[in-house]
Amino acid sequence: MSEFDSMIRARFHEWRGLWEEALRIPSLVTDAAAMQQMREWLTALMVSHGFTVRELDNPGQPVLLAEDGPEGGQVPTVLIYGHYDVQPAEMADGWDSAPFEPSEREGRLFGRGTGDNKGQHLAHIFGIMALKERCGGVLPLRVKILLEGEEESGSPHLADVIQRYRSDIAADYAITSDGPMGLSDHPVIRLGVRGILSFALRARGARFDNHSGHKGNVVPNPAWRLVEVLTALKTDDGRVNLPGFYDDVVPLGVRDREFISRLPFDPQRLAVTLGVTEDRLAGWDAMEYYRRLMMPSFSITGMHSGYVGSGQKSIIPAEAEVRCEFRLAADQKPERIAAALSAFMAKEFPDVECVIHPGWMAPSRTDPGHPAIERLRRAVERAYGLAPYIEPAMGGSLPDYVFTDLLGVPSFIIPLANQDEANHGPNENMRIDLFERGIAASAEILKALAETED
Ligand SMILES: [Zn+2]
Known part of the structure; x- marks a missing residue:
């Protein structure tokens, strides 16, 4: 049980309403007016809650950088990364409700961007608000929220922005919440990407x-x-x-193997998920399966x-x-x-x-022995009531190297959306209870990172 639960419950109606408002803005990279409206909406939301917000200029879509909390380096700084652009969506693609008119069905909110990525970065914004309220109006750490508008186009200018605004973006830790949680919507902390x-x-x-x-x-x-x-x-x-x-x-080390040994591996179920016959996985164990993905x-x-x-x-x-x-x-x-x-x-x-193809992306890796991992594990467990899986690396690619390599900070990928969020497809959705859990997770994570410096 998270100590933030009653606070979140009291605010949840309002926060869910804001989530829906954000989803009504069709922030497609091809729609300049909607992109600007999205930035203005996010800026107004964050400024009204005490953040300072600026736009980092670049040849593509401006990147929003919001900051709050004590300055001067006495407390740790956490950088949270998300993106305000969405994938295209039209009824003709097979949607059951209008993609830019959020609609609730069976405990889920449907709409383009519900999980990818508006529901996830809003959960952080609200999580920060919850933490701030609990701490009497002053955050116990400095937070920076970096929201880019070109993730769905392969983040062509992100590395350049990070390098040009390095001192503004500098932090002790980076957190990314994008993509789906683990199998059966189990919370997961990922330490790298391919x-x-x-x-x-x-x-x-x-x-x-x-x-x-x-x-x-x-x-x-x-x-x-x-x-x-x-x-x-x-x-x-x-x-x-x-x-x-x-x-x-870098070969898998003792720590990596330890984390992998606790990851779920059910060949029967996996064969169905992958659309292959079970003999494809014959003789594999968790180690072999995840080694292949890493x-x-x-x-x-x-x-x-x-x-x-x-x-x-x-x-x-x-x-x-x-x-x-x-x-x-x-x-x-x-x-x-x-x-x-x-x-x-x-x-x-x-x-x-x-x-x-010029749009290549470097892999990333955060030391599996980093002391923050244990604190993050406990924080996530408090929010979900489940000990998170820890994946040394995930198979897919994200521009995570900009944090690990260019900023030189440990980076943790902690997705908040359900496995079947159908991001990029028709009927994209996010479980409403997971949106609420995401807010608790964000508050717990930030509180845990504020407590001790590694
Ligand atoms: Zn996406």
Whole structure:
């Protein structure tokens, strides 16, 4: 039971109303007026509760930086990251209610941005208000809330903003609440993310498609050429076959293994969730499953060549293209991997074009032995009545490296939304009870981080 519960209950009607107000603003990056309205709404909300708020300028959408609490470095500073932009949404995508008119059904609030990310950063704003009220109107720590407007576009300017406003953004800890909680909506604290590097490989044969009978064995086949490239890029045991690819990977340590051993692993249920047969997971235990999600991966995400329509078209295609991505583990450097890939392709397959997508993202890692973890674990447990899972790294990618690498602070990802929040899809929703728990969690987390400095 959280000590903030009665306070939250007393305010909850008002806070839920504000959540709904925020959801009515269609803050799509393509809608400049709505984006500005969203910033003004958030600014007014936070200013009226004692925050100072400024807009950090950049070539894209302005980033909001709100601050409250004692200045002067006597108390710890916590930076909370969220985003005010949302994914596009239209009724035609399959929504059961208008995406920008919040609607309650079966204990959930439906609407674009409910969980991704308005419900999550508002829970923090309200959590801060609850903590402030409990502490007689003065926060026991300094909080900074950083809300960006381009997360759904891949955060192209976030790293630049962090570097340019480094001293304004400086903190002792960073907290991100985005994405879903653990299995069965179990609370989770994530200590890192995988990075991502995407690329396309393009092979060309003749100047045009040729008859595969009349020209077979004569004109080159670019699809076969790509098969050769892909085969060369991967070893038989599934590792990436690039010089130096694994050099910077931090192997799982004792602490990581300890945390992983407490994570849920139910192969039967997992097979259903993943849409695979159970034999895919045969012989795996939790360690193997999570190791796979935390170590680098190499995926083919798309392939295109020749004719795949109905009937048969006997051609040797003129072109073939494959899209791939590496998910990177800490401390791999995307720049280094990109250079190694380009060098390998130039040397071994100079005839194949390799186009590396510029929007790469570095992985992140917070020391699994960091003393704040235990305090965070207890704080989250107080809010939910459940000890949170601690994941050394998650499989997906977030721009978390801007905190761990650019700001140099420990960063904790503590999502507040349900597993089935359907973010990015139709009928995005957030459980209303989890919105309330999120407020309690935020207040508890901040209180715990204020208590002792590590
Ligand atoms: Zn999103």
